[in-house]
Amino acid sequence: MAQHLKSSSSKSAFLNILKHKLGFVSPSHGARHLRQNLPHGPPSIGVSQNPISRLCNTMAEKLSGIGFHEDVNNQVMDFPGGRIAFTPEIQFISESNKERVPCYRVLDDNGQLITNSQFVQVSEEVAVKIYSDMVTLQIMDNIFYEAQRQGRLSFYATTIGEEAINIASAAALTPEDVIFPQYREPGVLLWRGFTLQEFANQCFGNKSDNGKGRQMPVHYGSNKLNYFTVSATIATQLPNAVGAAYSLKMDRKDACAVTFFGDGGSSEGDFHGALNFAAVMEAPVLFICRNNGWAISTPTSDQFRSDGVVVKGRAYGIRSIRVDGNDALAMYSALCEAREMAIREQRPILIEALTYRVGHHSTSDDSTRYRSADEIEWWSKARNPLSRFRTWIESNGWWRDEAESDLRCRIKKEMLEALRVAEKSEKPNLKEMFSDVYDVPPSNLREQELLVRQTIKSHPQDYPSDVPL
Amino acid sequence: MAALLGRLCRKLVFPGTTHGAKRLSTSACESDTVKSLNLYSAINQALHIALETDPRSYVFGEDVGFGGVFRCTTGLAERFGKNRVFNTPLCEQGIVGFGIGLAAMGNRAIVEIQFADYIYPAFDQIVNEAAKFRYRSGNQFNCGGLTIRAPYGAVGHGGHYHSQSPEAFFCHVPGIKVVIPRSPREAKGLLLSCIRDPNPVVFFEPKWLYRQAVEEVPEHDYMIPLSEAEVIKEGNDITLVGWGAQLTIMEQACLDAEKEGISCELIDLKTLLPWDKETVEASVKKTGRLLISHEAPVTGGFGAEISATILERCFLKLEAPVSRVCGLDTPFPLVFEPFYMPTKNKILDAIKSTVNY
Numbered sequence: 001m002a003q004h005l006k007s008s009s010s011k012s013a014f015l016n017i018l019k020h021k022l023g024f025v026s027p028s029h030g031a032r033h034l035r036q037n038l039p040h041g042p043p044s045i046g047v048s049q050n051p052i053s054r055l056c057n058t059m060a061e062k063l064s065g066i067g068f069h070e071d072v073n074n075q076v077m078d079f080p081g082g083r084i085a086f087t088p089e090i091q092f093i094s095e096s097n098k099e100r101v102p103c104y105r106v107l108d109d110n111g112q113l114i115t116n117s118q119f120v121q122v123s124e125e126v127a128v129k130i131y132s133d134m135v136t137l138q139i140m141d142n143i144f145y146e147a148q149r150q151g152r153l154s155f156y157a158t159t160i161g162e163e164a165i166n167i168a169s170a171a172a173l174t175p176e177d178v179i180f181p182q183y184r185e186p187g188v189l190l191w192r193g194f195t196l197q198e199f200a201n202q203c204f205g206n207k208s209d210n211g212k213g214r215q216m217p218v219h220y221g222s223n224k225l226n227y228f229t230v231s232a233t234i235a236t237q238l239p240n241a242v243g244a245a246y247s248l249k250m251d252r253k254d255a256c257a258v259t260f261f262g263d264g265g266s267s268e269g270d271f272h273g274a275l276n277f278a279a280v281m282e283a284p285v286l287f288i289c290r291n292n293g294w295a296i297s298t299p300t301s302d303q304f305r306s307d308g309v310v311v312k313g314r315a316y317g318i319r320s321i322r323v324d325g326n327d328a329l330a331m332y333s334a335l336c337e338a339r340e341m342a343i344r345e346q347r348p349i350l351i352e353a354l355t356y357r358v359g360h361h362s363t364s365d366d367s368t369r370y371r372s373a374d375e376i377e378w379w380s381k382a383r384n385p386l387s388r389f390r391t392w393i394e395s396n397g398w399w400r401d402e403a404e405s406d407l408r409c410r411i412k413k414e415m416l417e418a419l420r421v422a423e424k425s426e427k428p429n430l431k432e433m434f435s436d437v438y439d440v441p442p443s444n445l446r447e448q449e450l451l452v453r454q455t456i457k458s459h460p461q462d463y464p465s466d467v468p469l
Numbered sequence: 470m471a472a473l474l475g476r477l478c479r480k481l482v483f484p485g486t487t488h489g490a491k492r493l494s495t496s497a498c499e500s501d502t503v504k505s506l507n508l509y510s511a512i513n514q515a516l517h518i519a520l521e522t523d524p525r526s527y528v529f530g531e532d533v534g535f536g537g538v539f540r541c542t543t544g545l546a547e548r549f550g551k552n553r554v555f556n557t558p559l560c561e562q563g564i565v566g567f568g569i570g571l572a573a574m575g576n577r578a579i580v581e582i583q584f585a586d587y588i589y590p591a592f593d594q595i596v597n598e599a600a601k602f603r604y605r606s607g608n609q610f611n612c613g614g615l616t617i618r619a620p621y622g623a624v625g626h627g628g629h630y631h632s633q634s635p636e637a638f639f640c641h642v643p644g645i646k647v648v649i650p651r652s653p654r655e656a657k658g659l660l661l662s663c664i665r666d667p668n669p670v671v672f673f674e675p676k677w678l679y680r681q682a683v684e685e686v687p688e689h690d691y692m693i694p695l696s697e698a699e700v701i702k703e704g705n706d707i708t709l710v711g712w713g714a715q716l717t718i719m720e721q722a723c724l725d726a727e728k729e730g731i732s733c734e735l736i737d738l739k740t741l742l743p744w745d746k747e748t749v750e751a752s753v754k755k756t757g758r759l760l761i762s763h764e765a766p767v768t769g770g771f772g773a774e775i776s777a778t779i780l781e782r783c784f785l786k787l788e789a790p791v792s793r794v795c796g797l798d799t800p801f802p803l804v805f806e807p808f809y810m811p812t813k814n815k816i817l818d819a820i821k822s823t824v825n826y
Contacts (some may be wrong), residue, residue: 075596178574212607223609228573231605233597239563241579241597243570250552250576257570269590273563280558281567436608437643439667442696442743 015051026415032375059235077452100307103354104334105324111391119333123170124255124398130171130328131393134163134386135186135404136411137187140196141359143415144203144217148363152423153203155217159184161196161358164328164385165290167191169258169353178257181228182234183218184290192225196415200422207468212436213428237263238274238287242348245278245285249346256284256342264295266309275316286338287318287350290325292357297370313350326385330391356383427467430456491812504602504686508678509691510620510652511686512541515660518690520549523577526614526664529552530564530581538583539620539679556732565591565617569598569669577664585621585632585673599669600644600820613667617661620676621649622714623810625674634765634796636712639671640774646670647742648695649712653684656695659739666695675714682717698745700752701748704734706824707758710749710775712738715762715811730734731824741771749775750782757788758823762811767795792819 034100077084120403122130141158148156166187173179179188186199198210202220210221211229221229221296231237241259248255265271266289278285293300306312312445313320318339323334331353338349356379360367367376393399408418434449441449456463506514516619520526528545528651534556536543546554557564559581568578575800582588588595593619603611648663648670650656656674663670701716702723711719716737723733734752738744753759759779761772766815794811 174672208605210609211605215605219605221606221609223606229606229612231597231601236566236594236598239566239594240570240573242563243572244574245565245570246567247571247574247576270594272568273558273560273566276560277567278556293644368694390541422594436604438646438743439603439611439613443746444743
């Protein structure tokens with residue numbers, strides 16, 4: 001998709017501004033400068049002034065000019081990992097920057113374009129699709145949630161409040177980019193063409209479910225749409241995405257791997273392992289953290305003591321950005337840039353999208369038990385990602401009230417029909433319980449299937465009647 | 470061109486994709502040249518062949534670049550390049566997780582875990598991701614190209630963290646396969662089968678045999694089928710079942726037992742998951758007695774699974790209880806290793822008491 005920066009600055013200037021704002025090239029993030037009384041005092045302890053070069057500080061042979069020269073006494077810190085300037089002062093790197101990493105946004109809370117903001121231009125068609133898909137996702141979530149409350153569905157988890165992250169990031173990617181989701185990113189599937197019926201089929205685990213009825217609702221997966229099947233284990237998908245990215249790199253594909261996780265997920269060991277691997281392997285992978293403030297009932301203050309997740313990228317040598325996750329245009333722009341960087345430079349990028357989990361963690365959770373209803377209400381109404389983007393597209397003349405009501409009406413109808421059809425549909429055949437454990441069922445499974453079938457004959461009342469035999 | 474050749478080669482060596490794949494007879498194939506090799510060299514040969522025959526295969530893990538701490542990966546990086554054979558950071562969950570992702574994209578990811586004792590950080594990835602990847606996706610995705618190799622077992626001085634036999638943990642995980650070779654020739658053929666099997670496999674290599682065991686190993690590309698146990702010594706009075714390095718010990722016990730007029734049938738299970746019940750059952754129905762031996766602690770060890778299954782299938786044919794001669798229920802000790810191990814004489818005593826029951 002053709003895109004260009006909507007700004008008078010060049011793209012590299014944009015990148016430089018971003019990096020500068022992030023403090024990527026800032027030499028003094030908390031570290032004190034060397035005293036002036038050293039004879040040929042090296043300039044400030046800092047990183048390479050070249051914004052494109054990597055921090056090669058672990059590879060002695062890739063020594064780049066860090067910008068200092070050996071002094072008369074020939075004292076150089078030349079431990080494995082490259083040369084380092086020394087200091088005779090006891091200096092601790094502060095546990096945090098003086099200021100939090102700023103957050104990239106383009107639309108203000110009211111959906112007005114911020115002056116001098118830099119963003120990637122989006123066509124009317126794409127913008128309208130972004131908005132419509134956000135609306136569709138919202139309606140789908142509400143209807144599925146209600147269906148669970150009514151006992152029609154066993155379980156559901158909404159994405160309410162995080163529609164912009166879902167849809168706008170998907171819009172910035174191409175269909176060849178492979179997705180490794182957590183479980184709150186059905187919008188990416190939606191963008192790519194997963195139908196409401198397909199969502200409903202998985203939630204009901206019927207015979208049309210891609211997953212053949214094996215997993216709980218919202219554990220979607222689609223080979224056709226390059227969206228790997230959801231697993232409930234937190235952050236396990238992160239290192240998988242790195243391996244997939246490496247594959248894309250080796251196959252020289254114009255594509256990257258993209259993986260999502262939450263603020264909670266960033267505490268898992270797999271987060272650490274994945275980021276470190278991605279940096280070392282120079283894998284084109286986007287790590288998108290939906291920092292929505294909560295991991296079930298655990299607020300971020302109980303999750304980490306860093307400035308969120310964005311600062312962790314640097315620890316691994318990974319370029320990072322913090323974005324307003326409720327600003328669809330900012331998300332779209334940041335993702336476009338990140339994707340391009342990842343593929344062109346064969347490197348990972350960490351994106352921390354700040355947002356708020358408006359819904360409960362899932363239908364098994366009542367979040368009013370650990371946060372105020374007012375807080376939820378405020379984020380739901382005043383900080384709604386949909387209304388912000390709607391204001392912007394309306395200001396461009398690309399959307400009207402009429403279109404809104406038409407859309408909502410149509411989607412609601414489609415959704416209810418999809419539910420109805422999915423609910424009535426047969427479950428997968430019993431044989432699907434035993435298939436796909438391996439490529440071919442081994443003898444123990446063939447044996448067990450026979451035993452189960454015998455048992456069913458003897459005690460049919462113990463078994464659900466909607467699973468065909 | 471290389472990719473095309475790779476595909477052709479794959480066709481040649483894939484007689485079938487089921488676990489009962491036809492055995493490529495070692496005598497009937499392209500070349501009959503054999504070479505005297507130890508275990509790590511045989512494994513090294515298998516890895517060379519694997520990488521040669523499939524350009525989308527990779528070998529990685531800690532320290533594999535220079536040849537690995539046990540030299541199993543010698544020469545691979547030089548020959549196939551650092552993009553395909555590389556060191557990873559020290560992080561087993563990352564190594565296996567990365568391998569799963571590579572395999573999920575249709576590559577063969579041959580992962581080395583430096584010692585089986587260190588495989589546990591990767592247990593979540595193995596159990597919750599690798600083992601369920603195909604099933605949970607409704608067969609839309611799979612990571613069958615994943616093979617995890619790890620040295621396991623006693624080495625004489627390994628203590629808690631260089632001697633473990635963790636196979637039982639993995640045998641309890643539907644969706645993966647667990648394979649343990651007993652010798653260099655077996656290792657090469659089994660490893661190639663594991664690498665080419667369309668399911669994720671954990672391959673435990675008996676480190677004690679890396680240098681100790683030397684055997685004539687055919688130089689060509691051959692595969693030994695998975696889930697097929699082998700009767701390596703026929704007998705009539707008692708069936709012994711084992712795997713890996715333990716078979717050497719069991720073989721010695723059998724020879725001693727023979728001197729006392731007891732005829733032993735010795736079976737190498739080779740694949741523990743899914744295991745070949747039929748071969749063991751047929752043997753026990755003949756002999757009426759079963760003895761299982763493994764280094765891993767006896768409680769909850771894989772011997773318990775074999776015992777329970779054989780009891781179910783052969784109860785009326787059994788002349789004596791199933792005997793298990795295994796490691797003790799302690800962490801693997803250093804100074805006390807000789808006391809811990811299921812030694813030849815422990816096995817011999819058990820053979821005799823089973824026969825005389």
